[in-house]
Amino acid sequence: MVNLEDLKKEAKTVLEEGKVKYIIGYEKSANGLMPVPGFIKSPEEVEKLIWTPACVYNLTKFLVDEKRRKSREKKPDERPVGLVVKGCDSRALVVLLQEKFINRDDVFIIGVSCEETGVIDEKKLIKKLKGKKAEKIEFDEKDNFIVTTQEGKVKIAASEVLAERCLECKANSPVIYDVLLGEKAKRSVDNPFQSLEKIESLPERERWKFWKEQLSKCIRCYACRSVCPMCYCDECVADTINFAVTADTTAEEKAQKIKWLEKSPVKSENFVYHLVRAIHLAGRCIDCGECERVCPLDIPIRFLNKKLEKDAKELFDYEAGFDPEQPSLVSSFKDEDPEDFIR
Amino acid sequence: MAEEFEPKIVAFLCKWCSSAGSDLAGVSRMEYPPNVVPIQVMCSGSVSPLYVLSAFNKGADGVLVSGCHPGDCHYIKGNFYARRRIALVKRLLDFIGLEPQRFQMSWVSAAEGTKYTQIIKDFVQELKPLGPQTKLRRDL
Numbered sequence: 001m002v003n004l005e006d007l008k009k010e011a012k013t014v015l016e017e018g019k020v021k022y023i024i025g026y027e028k029s030a031n032g033l034m035p036v037p038g039f040i041k042s043p044e045e046v047e048k049l050i051w052t053p054a055c056v057y058n059l060t061k062f063l064v065d066e067k068r069r070k071s072r073e074k075k076p077d078e079r080p081v082g083l084v085v086k087g088c089d090s091r092a093l094v095v096l097l098q099e100k101f102i103n104r105d106d107v108f109i110i111g112v113s114c115e116e117t118g119v120i121d122e123k124k125l126i127k128k129l130k131g132k133k134a135e136k137i138e139f140d141e142k143d144n145f146i147v148t149t150q151e152g153k154v155k156i157a158a159s160e161v162l163a164e165r166c167l168e169c170k171a172n173s174p175v176i177y178d179v180l181l182g183e184k185a186k187r188s189v190d191n192p193f194q195s196l197e198k199i200e201s202l203p204e205r206e207r208w209k210f211w212k213e214q215l216s217k218c219i220r221c222y223a224c225r226s227v228c229p230m231c232y233c234d235e236c237v238a239d240t241i242n243f244a245v246t247a248d249t250t251a252e253e254k255a256q257k258i259k260w261l262e263k264s265p266v267k268s269e270n271f272v273y274h275l276v277r278a279i280h281l282a283g284r285c286i287d288c289g290e291c292e293r294v295c296p297l298d299i300p301i302r303f304l305n306k307k308l309e310k311d312a313k314e315l316f317d318y319e320a321g322f323d324p325e326q327p328s329l330v331s332s333f334k335d336e337d338p339e340d341f342i343r
Numbered sequence: 344m345a346e347e348f349e350p351k352i353v354a355f356l357c358k359w360c361s362s363a364g365s366d367l368a369g370v371s372r373m374e375y376p377p378n379v380v381p382i383q384v385m386c387s388g389s390v391s392p393l394y395v396l397s398a399f400n401k402g403a404d405g406v407l408v409s410g411c412h413p414g415d416c417h418y419i420k421g422n423f424y425a426r427r428r429i430a431l432v433k434r435l436l437d438f439i440g441l442e443p444q445r446f447q448m449s450w451v452s453a454a455e456g457t458k459y460t461q462i463i464k465d466f467v468q469e470l471k472p473l474g475p476q477t478k479l480r481r482d483l
Contacts, residue, residue, distance in 0.1 A: 199438075200438070204437075204440050204442065205440065206440075207438065207439065207440035208439065208440025208441070208478060209440070210440070211439045211440055212440075212478075237393060260393055260397055261397075261400070262481075262483060264483055266482055266483055267482055268400055268479060268480060268481045268482045268483070269400075269481070269483075271396075271400075271439070271478075271479055272393075272396050272397070272400050272479075275392075275396055275435060275436075275439070276392065276393055276396060278435060279392045279393075279431065279432065279435065282431050304435070304438075304439075307434070307435060307438045308431060308434075308435060311430070311431055311434045311435075312431070315430055315431075315434075316427065329427070330424065330427060330428055330431075331424070333420065333423035333424055333426065333427050335413075335423075337423070337426055337427055337430070338430060339413070339426055341430065341433060341448065342426065342448045342449060342450055343447065343448070343449040343450070343462055343465075
């Protein structure tokens with residue numbers, strides 16, 4: 001099990017030695033149960049760091065912001081940023097390294113292992129507690145979480161409140177790190193695509209009904225795009241204006257600029273948006289599940305990405321986020337790629 | 344009597360093979376259904392999945408992507424990239440419940456005018472019973 005004191009000690013050491021600019025980790029929030037991302041800038045502040053099963057966020061996203069911030073500074077601090085990563089987050093980091101979006105020297109990775117468990121799904125926990133407010137959640141020996149509510153402590157089986165993605169996790173301990181806390185345990189997952197099969201087994205008409213219902217709900221708040229560590233493009237096809245408008249730009253040029261999809265949150269445009277997003281994440285999505293967590297309308301966006309992850313594995317034997325040296329899925333090919341669908 | 348449904352097909356044809364193939368069909372005066380709107384692209388590898396989605400969004404009943412046979416690509420390996428990408432798009436469209444017949448890919452060389460006409464004939468025959476594509480069509 002990850003010892004929080006060890007985590008604080010490691011963080012304190014690197015900060016005192018001045019090896020890192022600051023450390024991005026999890027800290028306690030006013031809400032109590034769910035933590036907030038914490039930016040630890042001095043050795044005194046490390047006491048704020050926490051590590052609980054409620055540390056669900058993928059902090060890799062902050063590296064994207066850090067890179068932008070750094071590029072604007074006149075004299076940037078060249079030291080790396082300390083980052084606390086779980087197994088899944090470390091895979092996101094590998095993809096960013098693979099795409100050369102960040103350099104290995106820009107980040108000091110403090111890996112925490114989820115070992116036999118994982119992180120919770122807040123909604124599942126609320127349901128499970130039936131109205132009681134959870135104040136604290138802790139790891140227990142294997143397979144269990146201890147939840148403190150106003151009425152005392154309850155022991156809950158991890159499998160009941162674990163996030164869906166944790167039940168299908170492929171990397172429960174970080175695949176890349178400078179310091180590793182906790183043990184490197186390999187958990188065997190029988191079927192990493194089990195949740196997907198529910199939809200895949202439906203007949204075509206039912207699948208369409210399902211997705212039509214789900215994607216028609218979308219209000220296009222773009223929270224899924226904002227939270228995704230892979231959505232780092234400066235320009236996005238989903239934005240109406242994605243070309244430079246200067247004083248010389250004529251009205252005609254503006255009018256003739258291709259608009260791939262409309263802003264209106266209607267079914268057809270939502271489909272284009274979500275399908276394009278899924279395609280752009282093919283071979284890059286590492287299933288951190290953040291898009292689904294932040295969705296205010298509970299659209300199971302994760303399935304679209306999961307489907308492509310499964311296809312990449314089945315058709316091309318490709319898995320994202322394990323090897324920073326491998327060529328990316330869509331910029332490589334093999335002679336024996338399937339072509340039975342081609343006439 | 345109600346008129347028979349005539350599907351509209353958008354075909355992305357690569358400049359060096361498939362487009363020349365369709366040209367050959369034309370100059371050889373081969374007959375094939377007029378349901379197809381050919382769009383010449385430089386390479387099948389340059390067909391972005393967004394083109395396909397956009398075509399469906401703007402009312403295509405079927406979309407065809409056609410390129411050179413493997414090994415014949417003018418740009419050496421563009422069609423290999425296309426093969427991978429299109430396979431993913433095809434699976435994804437199938438997953439969300441679009442009829443799989445609506446999106447096809449083919450290899451047509453510059454000499455295969457007959458093959459091109461046959462592909463279009465078959466495609467039209469397959470699309471007719473499906474009726475108009477309304478699933479992804481813009482509904483603003």
